[in-house]
Amino acid sequence: MALQPAAAALDGGDPRMSAAGEGITDYSHRTIRNMHDPSVSFEEYLHYAAISRADESRHGGGNHVMSILPGKYGRKHQVAADEPVGALSSKSAVDKEIEVAQDRTSPSMLPGYSQNVSDSEWLQASRAARTATWGAVFYLITTDILGPYSVPWAMAKLGYGPGIVLYTVFGALAGYSGWQLWRMFLRLDSDRYPLKTYGDIAFRIYGAWARHMVNILQSIQLLCNVGVIIIANGQGLSQVAKNKVCYIALCIIWTVLGAFLGQIRTLQKFGWVANAAIWINLLVIFITMGVVAHSEPNWDAAKANNSVDRGPVITSGGPPPGTPFETQVVGLMQAVYSYGGAMLFCEFMSEMKRPWDFWKGMLCAQLFIFFFYIMFGLYVYSFQGQFTINPAQQGMSPYNWSTAGNVLFFISSLIAAALYGNIGIKVLYNNLFTDVFHFPPLTEKRGKLLWVVIVPIYWGVAFVIAAAIPQFSNLTALVAAICILQFTYTFPPFFMLGFEIRQHAMQGGEGFDPATGHVTRFDSGFARFKRGFARQWYLKAFNTVYMLGAACCAILGAYSAIKAIITAFQTNPAITAFSCKSPVAGG
Secondary structure, three states, rough: OOOOOOOHHHHHHOOHHOOOOOOOOOOOOHHHHOOOOOOOHHHHHHHHHHHHHHHHHHOOOOOOHHHHOOOOOOOOOOOOOOOOOOOOOOOOHHHHHHHHHHHHHHHHOOOOOOOOOHHHHHHHHHHHOEEHHHHHHHHHHHHHHHHHHHEEEEEEEOOOOHHHHHHHHHHHHHHHHHHHHHHHHHHOOOOOOOOOHHHHHHHHHHHHHHHHHHHHHHHHHHEEEEEEEEHHHHHHHHHHHOOOOHHHHHHHHHHHHHHHHOOOOOOOOOHHHHHEEEEHHHHHHHHHHHHHHOOOHHHHHHHHOOOOOOEEEEEEEEOOOOOHHHHHHHHHHHHHHHHHHHHHHHHHHHEOHHHHHHHHHHHHHHHHHHHHHHHHHHHHHHHHHHOOOOOOOOHHHHHHHHHHHHHHHHHHHHHHHHHHHHHHHHHHHHHHHHHOOOOOOOOOHHHHHHHHHHHHHHHHHHHHHHHEEEEEEEHHHHHHHHHHHHHHHHHHHHHHHHHHHHOOOOOOOOOEOOOOOOEOOOOOOOHHHHHHHOOOHHHHHHHHHHHHHHHHHHHHHHHHHHHHHHHHHHHHOOOOOOOOOOOOOOO
């Protein structure tokens, strides 16, 4: 997972950064209410999603694979600048369905909603909130996941052969998981019931408990990401200061600065800064590649970080001799961390004019990312071998170049940390504090005051994590195993399994009736589960094996990361909790 705040670059601002809270922007209050309504059935979600997709297909030139190509295969209906998204000269199927169900879902039936807002108006507002194209999604996925700083270190622990194979396999599986999320999104999202976040998929398939589980895990991941950034920047600052300043004090500086920036509740005008951060990261990567090819490794950092003494650079086709198994697994977890952007895929799709086109951006982005990872990882590892450290730019030995790389990295990392903290706090606030403890909305004065108090507490907890475990590689491996691996590899097949069982269990005559709002089912319980699993059972069996395999990998990764953390504390004197000595300080 990258340290790039690419999501903020969409149309001038991150759509998830509104003051209204997590994942909600430009939607009517009525639409927002419907997003987590437990009375809405699975069949109703399917019904309105099918209507929305048909409407999009009619206005976008059809849903077919050849639409990715230019010319006649890729030609699409051109909508005039003043033509609303999804507008028709006559009423669309969606509008007709609304009229059929108007008595059941009229605004007058919903407390607190204006009598002056018609069904067609709130529907049009829902459509107008979607503006992104698949080209923008390619850009977002690439820049949000693109962060190969850990790949050279992973190659140093795995060797050329296993490193390339594992990054290839995990990249392919990440693409498959993204495909599953895309398919579920298309069948559950609609103009009437927009699907905005990863947790919304869980809610519509398994219920509120699954949504809460996803949101809690997402909150933990974002908090730990902030802690990881504090470690990286603390290490970088210590290199700039030539290890003459207390490391823990440098981490405190970053924590205070982050808490100060975190007071910004809405970051919608942050897009130009995010764009700058993306190019800064690319500049750091190219600087690193150029410098490592014409200079020695950073001996002091390698000694402190990897416990290797100065000597000739050695590379290996397989795992280097003497590398413990848990260290190899920690290296593998860097691949998981690198492909950790699936958590944001639903947010990206929710902002698209035509969510069907998401596969184009995802496929192109995943291929681009894969080749870039392999190129950068093999390049740096070939020049630095066993002396490669994580993150890679801190392995440059010339002080001037190292300082330039670190300073540039500081800027982009601070922006990323501010965004991760902002999203993380909003996820916590809207899904725990508001739902469970009935805190006031962030748009109210009391909510704004609570935000001021919560931000420094959040950053303080992130600092404690960073200071207690000043091990960049091992901590990222732990976060990857516990959180990121679930979002990219465990949850997608788990959700797809539940989705397809429920969908395939439906028989002729069953379904949702928009005229009455009633759902017809002829049976329930195990008989329904058995019938749903039996259809295309081989695909469901594969997803079951995939899900269980990912869960086992997560357990193994967490165990290895924890064991590696304990071993590092016991054997490496440069690594001490809450210490003034930097983890990359030699001697």
